[in-house]
Amino acid sequence: xxSLGVSQKPIVMPRYAQMMALDRDVWTRFLEAEAxxxxxxxxDVHVGEGLRLPAxxxxxxxxxxxxxxxxxxxVIARVGSQLWVVEVKPKADMxxxxxxxxxxxxxxxxxxxxxxxxGVVVCDQVDDDLLLIFEAIGAVVISNEYSEF
Numbered sequence: 014x015x016s017l018g019v020s021q022k023p024i025v026m027p028r029y030a031q032m033m034a035l036d037r038d039v040w041t042r043f044l045e046a047e048a049x050x051x052x053x054x055x056x057d058v059h060v061g062e063g064l065r066l067p068a069x070x071x072x073x074x075x076x077x078x079x080x081x082x083x084x085x086x087x088v089i090a091r092v093g094s095q096l097w098v099v100e101v102k103p104k105a106d107m108x109x110x111x112x113x114x115x116x117x118x119x120x121x122x123x124x125x126x127x128x129x130x131x132g133v134v135v136c137d138q139v140d141d142d143l144l145l146i147f148e149a150i151g152a153v154v155i156s157n158e159y160s161e162f
Contacts, residue, residue, distance in 0.1 A: 015124055017089060020053035030057035031085060036101045040088070042157040043101075043135045049155075055089040060098075060119035086116040090133075096126055097133045104138040105147065105154045113152045 025044050029037055044051075061084030066075055088099035098117045102109045117132035132152040139156050147154050 017055045017058060017124070020055055020091070023051040023054045023090065029088075032056075032087060032101060035103045036087065039103055039135060039137050039157060040101045042137070043155065046157065049092055051090045051092050053091045056087070058086045058089045058120070059083045060086050060116055060123055084116065084119060086120060089120070091128075092131075094128060096128045096130045098130060099133045099135055101135050103136060104140060105134045105136040105143065105156065106140045107143065109134045109136065110143055110146060110150075110152070113147075114150060117152070 023044055025041050029040060032040060059079075063081075063083035064078050066078050070078075086098050087101045088097075090097040090099055098113070098120045100109050100113045100116060102112075113132040113134050117130060120126075121130055132150070134147070134152060134154045135157070136154065137157045139154055139158075144154065
């Protein structure tokens with residue numbers, strides 16, 4: 014498996030890479046609950062190729078393109094013997110559903126981990142119409158509001 018880089022402890026911080034304020038608040042509430050035995054986390058994990066530029070494009074353009082357009086999982090978390098690909102959103106909606114499907118699959122393709130990998134959406138609210146769909150694709154929704162997991 015390619016390296017995820019240096020992990021961090023699952024602690025509350027003032028910022029998390031690439032998370033907007035609403036997402037940061039959701040993730041902070043999740044961490045504060047200490048409901049899951051997370052041992053390490055990686056933030057803003059690149060999982061996609063992004064926008065391909067012509068081979069003769071300047072190196073700076075290549076770096077900028079990579080920084081702007083590569084798909085990124087919000088969090089990869091080690092929980093017991095599993096890895097979680099985590100999407101953090103205020104609401105588990107259709108956008109979160111599409112993102113967790115995509116990020117989990119791209120993570121599996123790029124990193125090919127030996128561990129089992131679970132797609133997880135951490136949120137405050139849930140679109141109840143989608144719960145059975147999340148379940149059908151094998152993704153877990155953890156809501157700070159309901160804490161029903």
